[in-house]
Amino acid sequence: MRVGIDARFITRHPRRGIGNYSLHVVAALVKLYPAVQFFLYIAIPDSEGILPSGPNVTVRQLKMPAYPLWEQVALPRAAREDRLDILHGLGNTAPIFVPANVRMVLSLMDVMFLQTGEFVPKPTNRYQAWGRHYRRFVSPRCARAADHVITISDFSRKDILDLIPGLDPARVHVTFLSCDAVFQHQRSAEPVQRPAGGGARPYIFTLGANDPRKNTVRLVTAYLALVKEHGIEHDLVISGYAGWEQSEAYQLVKDAGAAARVKFLGFIDIQELVALYRNAELFVYPSLYEGFGIPILEAFSSGCPVIASNVTSIPEVAGDAALCVDPLSVEAIKTTMLQVLQDDALRATLAQKGYARARQFTWEETARQTFAIYEACLNKPTVQ
Incomplete structure (x- = not known):
């Protein structure tokens, strides 16, 4: 079997969601299937x-002056030159047309770019706006043309089938994700190095953004209410928040006189992220829309108790190992955080359940399920 993979997201900097998915699943495929080229x-x-x-x-x-030409011209040409059996597009788009004897697999993480509404991220520049238009045009067409489509949760599968009419449900498959092995940690009596961004106080940890779907403003509002009404000693640490100085969340913090209690961090390296998870009293993930939700597994693997949203794909990932709340309710977020912070036994139970839950998600299993889809492609008669 000769399999071609669009691996360009692996070498892109900084490497984020699709790039990390690509890296881990490709590494597992190469290791598990040495007879495959x-x-x-x-x-x-x-x-x-x-x-x-x-x-x-x-x-x-492959060198091309523009990304659409790279994907729609150079990639199919390489598939023909390398006599591929299968071409796998890992990043939501792929060539619409490939050589007739090449089977096409498309990984479609979610179809948020086909949605409308207040929680859909607004493009922040011309490049992002153009990219969304490109995905809107290309993704439905290459999904219909693909022999099989891979997505990452049952929620995303339903969304794809609802928003891309004409897809055969039998060709749309779910392969769950995992997280980087660096987060795996069995809690012990040995202390973990304190993260520089965490400060001296105990803290609640979250990942934030100006993107409305990350729901950072409601979380900050709930936290400030806890400080005011219950005098909690915990700080709030918000990581991954680019441009936080001009954010609504930071303005709320300043207006409340709580700048010393809420720490905003930009993008940090993975070792600092590991330390932040491992030392946190609680991780809160109130996102309004996720195709999967890898940060939940990162927190689980780190032995950190989790509160998460009860919407979209998040309950599939969390199972019964997290407390899931209505992300639109500041009151629900506030009371659940207080419940966890005040109950040592509950925190210990959540940490234990989360650690066990994370072990159910592995990149090796993702790769095995992906390879089974490759085999299904080759069992389909070739167009002559």
Whole structure:
């Protein structure tokens, strides 16, 4: 079997959701299936040297002046030149047309870009706006043309089938995700190094953004109410928040005179993120829309109790290992945080359940399910 993979998100900096998914699933595929020849197609050099390597891996840098030409022209041409059996697009889009003897698999994380409404992120620049238009045009077409579509939760599968009419449900499959192994941690009596961003007080941890769907304003409002009404000693640490100085959330904090209690951090390296999870008393993830929700698994793996939203895909990931709340209710977020912070036994139970829950999600299993889809592709008669 000769499998080509769009691996360009792996070498992109900074590497985020799709890039991390691509890296982990490709590494597991290469390791589990040494008899398969994998062709990894990239747009920029692998400056980190992070791409999987081995006798069954060929890396090719395809050069094109614009991303649509890279995907719609260079990638199909490479599929033909490398005599692929399967071409796998890992990043929500793929070539609409491929050589007739090449089977197409599309990973479609979610279809939020096809949604409308107040919780859909607004483009912040012309490039993002153009990218959304491109996805709106390309994704439905290549999803219908693909032999199989992979998504990452039952919620996303339903969304895809609702928003892309004409898709055969039998060709849309769910493969759950995992998180980086660096987060795996068995709590012990040995202290973990205190993160620089955490400060001296005990703290609640979250990931924030100006993006309304991350729901940071409601969480900050709930936290400030806890400080005012119950005098909690915990700080709030918000990581991954680009441009927080001009945010509504920061304005709320300033107006409440709580700037010393709420710490806003930009993007941090993974080791600092690990330390923040491991030392937190509680992780709160009040997102309004997620295709999966890897941060929940990161917190679970770190032994950190979790409060999360009860909407979209999040309950699928959390199971019974987190307390799930209505993310639109500041009161629900506030009272649930207070409940967890005041109950040592509950925190210990949540941490234990979360750690066990995280063990159910592995990249090896994601790769096995992905490879089963490749095999299903080859069982379909080839168009002559």
